[in-house]
Amino acid sequence: MSAELIPYITEARPDTGLTNGKIGIWCFLASEVMLFGAFFASYIVLRVSSTHWPHGFEVPLNIPLATVNTVVLISSSVTMVMAWASLLRDDMAKYRLFLALTVGFGFCFLGIKYVEYSAKFEHGLLPSKSNFLAIYFIMTGLHGLHVIGGMISNAYFLFAAPGYLPQDRQLLINRVENSGLFWHFVDLVWIFLFPILYLL
């Protein structure tokens, strides 16, 4: 099937020792590093050129809620690798459980983000209000879009897994791993966003 249309997505390419999908996702993540890197650079420009840069709690940002969200994303990264490990073990019940938990944590993160955004909007704290709020909404907004993207990909593999034939099992394992790589990247970006926006 598709393995013949796109080579080396199931087995590693002999010269690279990798599947093409794995190289593809990492090149994509490399571009994502530069995308977020540009916003981190913008953050630095805004911060060093400002006379006053507010602490997260002064804005006021909700640090306890953001801490909960950090724990939620870290947990979702663990359930993601557990889903992949369960798939390796051929334990489909656990695979579905862990992947469903991963998607569920994604909803949880977005729900908390919604509460945070609503509280800002209610107090008239809009992106146009200050440089801090502008970069806060841009960076968390872009990150939020990535969370949604990762959730769509993970939800797809949650529901599409039964459709994979036994001989395509390795293909599913590889794809879930790649989807996980994107999800972990989203977690990784938040690990930096949380301190620079909320704590410093």
Place this chain on the structure above:
Amino acid sequence: MDSHAAHAGHSAAEIDKHVRTYIMVFATLLVLTMVTVAVSYLHLEVHEAITVALLIATIKASLVALFFMHLVSERQLILLILALTGAFAVVLLLLPAITNHDHITSAKMPAAMISAEHSSESAAHH
């Protein structure tokens, strides 16, 4: 068994080992999250606070990349791609710092801008 053998290097024992690592990394990440939040309540000097927070964030990010993203056992080609990306990302992040500490233009720019304003003002007067 054949299908399992095909998943190169993933025996049941190895998967168990992976899972134990994941749990330990998870616990470490939780502890580091609590530490970074606790430190923020100490209200350290800005430079100290930034250093500590970014140090902890870098450790956390490394743990995620090494163990959850399997970089610890990844092929060299991926590490090469990432090394290149990292180098470019560092330049990108240093750009604002470079412009900020650029003594040639930062010394001359204000004067040049002032004289430009003067000339435009004097042009307006005439």
